[in-house]
Amino acid sequence: MNTIIEPFRIKSVEPIYFTTREQRSEILKKAFYNPFLIHSNDVLIDLLTDSGTSAMSSNQWAALMQGDESYAGSPSFFRFEKTVQDITGFPIVIPTHQGRAAEKILFGILGGKGKYLVSNTLFDTTRANIEFSGAEGVDLLCPEGKIPTVPAPFKGNLDTEQLRTFIREKGAENIGACILTVTNNSGGGQPVSMANVREVSTLCAHHGILLFIDACRFAENAYFIKLREEGYQDKPVPEIVRELFSYANGCTMSAKKDAFANIGGFLAMHDESLATLCRNMLIITEGFPTYGGLAGRDLEAIATGLQEVMEEHYLQYRIRSIEYLTAKLMEAGVPVMQPAGGHAVYLDARAFLSHIPVHQYPGQALVGALYEAGGIRSVEIGSLMFGKNDGSGNLIPAQMELVRLAFPRRVYTQSHVDYVAEVIIEVFAGRSQVHGLEILEEAPMLRHFTAKLQPIQP
Numbered sequence: 001m002n003t004i005i006e007p008f009r010i011k012s013v014e015p016i017y018f019t020t021r022e023q024r025s026e027i028l029k030k031a032f033y034n035p036f037l038i039h040s041n042d043v044l045i046d047l048l049t050d051s052g053t054s055a056m057s058s059n060q061w062a063a064l065m066q067g068d069e070s071y072a073g074s075p076s077f078f079r080f081e082k083t084v085q086d087i088t089g090f091p092i093v094i095p096t097h098q099g100r101a102a103e104k105i106l107f108g109i110l111g112g113k114g115k116y117l118v119s120n121t122l123f124d125t126t127r128a129n130i131e132f133s134g135a136e137g138v139d140l141l142c143p144e145g146k147i148p149t150v151p152a153p154f155k156g157n158l159d160t161e162q163l164r165t166f167i168r169e170k171g172a173e174n175i176g177a178c179i180l181t182v183t184n185n186s187g188g189g190q191p192v193s194m195a196n197v198r199e200v201s202t203l204c205a206h207h208g209i210l211l212f213i214d215a216c217r218f219a220e221n222a223y224f225i226k227l228r229e230e231g232y233q234d235k236p237v238p239e240i241v242r243e244l245f246s247y248a249n250g251c252t253m254s255a256k257k258d259a260f261a262n263i264g265g266f267l268a269m270h271d272e273s274l275a276t277l278c279r280n281m282l283i284i285t286e287g288f289p290t291y292g293g294l295a296g297r298d299l300e301a302i303a304t305g306l307q308e309v310m311e312e313h314y315l316q317y318r319i320r321s322i323e324y325l326t327a328k329l330m331e332a333g334v335p336v337m338q339p340a341g342g343h344a345v346y347l348d349a350r351a352f353l354s355h356i357p358v359h360q361y362p363g364q365a366l367v368g369a370l371y372e373a374g375g376i377r378s379v380e381i382g383s384l385m386f387g388k389n390d391g392s393g394n395l396i397p398a399q400m401e402l403v404r405l406a407f408p409r410r411v412y413t414q415s416h417v418d419y420v421a422e423v424i425i426e427v428f429a430g431r432s433q434v435h436g437l438e439i440l441e442e443a444p445m446l447r448h449f450t451a452k453l454q455p456i457q458p
Contacts, residue, residue, distance in 0.1 A: 004320045007313040008410055011058060017041050024372050032452035033368045033437055035377045044375030045416055047405040050343045051216075052098075052256035052263060054409035056301060060260060063304045067297025072288050076296035076303075083303040087238070087310075088215075088245040090268035092275045094282055095292030095299065099216060099254025099265040100125040104132075105281045106252060106267060109274070110176035110210065111135030118166060119179040119214075120158040121145075121186040124385055126179065126214065128446050135176055139399070140166065142196075145187045146399055148348040151338040153228040154193035156184030156221075158200050172207035181214040182221035182244070186381055188402060189217075189322075189341020191224035194232065194244060201247035212269075213251040218244065219258045220342035223315040237310045250274075257343070260305035260409055264298050318342070321407065321417060328421040334428045343406055347424070349382060350401040353434055358383055358397045360436025360456055366403045366427070369434045374423030378405045384439075385448040 019027070019042060031037035035048055046053065068074040077095065084093045096102040103126050111117060111133030122130065122137045130137040140162040145155040158180060167175065180200060182192045204211040222240040226232050232240055245251060250269030255261045267278055279289045286293035294302075308314070319342060326340035335351035349363035356362040363382035370376045379385075382401035390396055405420065427434070441452040 004317055006410075006413065007311075007317050008057070016044055018044065019375055021372060024375055028368055028372055032440065032454065033364065034448075034451055034453060035367055035371060035379060036449050037452075038371070038377060042375075043371075043377045045412065045420055046377045047344070047407060047420070048377045048379050050257060050406040050408050051254060052261070053411065054256075054260045054262075055411050056260055056262070056305070057308060057410075059308070060301045060304045063300035064297040067295060067300045069296045072290055074290055074296045074299070076299040077290040080299040080303045083306050084266060084268055087241060087306055088251060088268050089242055090245065090250060090270060092250075092269050092272065094267040094275065094278055094289060095294055096265045096267065096282065096286050097293030098256060098263060099214075099252060100129060101286055101293065102252040102254075102265050102267045103129040105278050105285065106212070107133050107135065107176070108281060109277050112176070114174060115176040116166075116170055116174055117176050117179060118158075118163060120156055120181055120192060121184050122179065123181065123185045123214070124446060124448070126181075127386075131445070138166065139186075141184070141187055141399070145184070145190060148188065148337045148346070148400060148402070149335055149351070153339070154191055154196060154224075155339075156182070156187050156190035156192045157196040158192070160196070160199050160203060163200065163203060167203075167207055167209070172209055175207075175209050177210040177212050178204050179212050179214055180248070181216075183217045183224070183342045185216070185343075186386070188337035188346040188400075189344045189404075190337075191221045191228070191342065193229055194225050194240070195229070197244055197247050210249045211247070213245060213248045215245075215251040215253040216257040217343055218251075218253070219309040219315060220318065222310075223312070223319060224342065227319075237312055237315065241310065255302045255305070258306075258309045259302045260309060261298060261302045264294050264302045266292070318409065325405075325417050325421055328418075329424060332421075332425045332428065334424060337402065345405045345407075346381070347403040347405070348401070349380070349403050352403075352428065353431055355432065356434070356436040358401060359395045360438065361453070362436065363401045363403050364453060365434050365437050365455075368437075369427045369431075370403070370423060373427050374419070376405070376420060376423055378403050380404075380448065384451065 113134035115135040142157040144152040255264035323340040335348035337346035353362040363380035383397040386398035437453040
């Protein structure tokens with residue numbers, strides 16, 4: 001059989017509120033053409049993010065009732081701790097209220113003025129926390145990862161030749177850490193190969209540079225390794241996961257992704273001296289080390305979700321859903337990231353809206369067009385999110401102009417996916433009617449969250 005069904009049954013539902021195109025046009029205008037400023041009740045299909053938006057399982061809901069809310073030494077923490085230890089192999093586990101909190105603590109210690117943190121590609125909040133510390137974040141994505149419509153099996157890889165050159169030029173002592181994001185979110189949800197993880201690890205170890213895994217989507221990356229990398233087809237996902245983490249000194253994770261949780265995250269590592277510094281900062285900013293800003297019930301939900309996410313029937317369905325939508329769009333000629341990523345479909349906005357120059361933010365314009373046409377909320381991963389201005393106020397654009405449609409886990413069905421395809425194809429057919437945007441107001445950091453924009457009339 002070719003049909004891959006959802007490996008779950010629906011027990012509880014929530015309503016979707018329908019709007020007309022005219023209503024959405026007015027909503028978009030009032031939100032200053034920024035999807036983050038749209039009320040969720042005004043969204044039909046919400047693909048803004050897969051972070052904290054997944055559906056929890058019946059076992060996770062049951063685990064919530066086991067949550068112990070003791071301030072210190074809760075049994076819920078010890079179950080959570082053992083689960084993370086068993087999966088990652090890291091003996092030290094520090095809970096945080098979400099992934100960016102783990103990043104704030106870690107990079108506040110490893111970063112600082114004059115330091116560099118290198119990566120395959122840093123995501124927005126990761127880069128912001130690095131820059132907030134005074135350090136500089138540097139992306140060293142492999143060449144094939146920079147070309148959206150040319151397929152390759154592991155386009156999320158870090159370019160190790162660039163890394164060697166960077167170490168030689170800047171000095172290993174000035175590199176606070178290397179961060180491997182798996183899968184590579186800003187790079188189109190593309191996976192990192194085990195061979196690349198191994199090579200980066202060897203290079204970092206040789207120069208005394210710490211290697212941390214950004215593990216938000218570790219299970220999806222492991223499944224890609226099983227599908228695409230020689231020698232892993234017959235290995236179970238938990239074994240692949242354990243090997244992946246074995247090459248690193250530690251990891252950060254937002255449990256709002258591959259743990260199916262609505263909140264939570266953690267730091268894990270081997271180094272007790274570094275962990276002591278992290279725990280000290282944790283107590284100041286998050287909470288006691290056995291709850292880290294989380295309720296006991298959330299620790300229970302994360303522990304259960306971390307085990308569920310490695311089930312291969314789920315991962316097959318998850319990856320296949322993204323492949324299905326990608327294939328439908330490619331058949332219609334829509335420029336889309338190839339091959340399909342793990343958690344999202346990425347549209348190549350630069351090619352999709354080739355008549356809109358980069359300084360008029362084609363990605364953000366496409367986000368607005370998708371919402372107006374079909375009530376689909378997505379997010380720009382391009383020059384609004386990652387672009388910067390030079391000394392003269394001119395835009396330094398991002399490497400790629402992408403629009404991400406991130407699918408919450410276990411939330412939408414096949415008919416929802418088909419509807420999304422229809423809307424995208426409709427917008428593509430009428431793409432000449434989409435106009436560029438200009439910024440009216442922006443924050444100095446992470447401007448895409450709150451920026452206000454308006455259309456540029458032809």
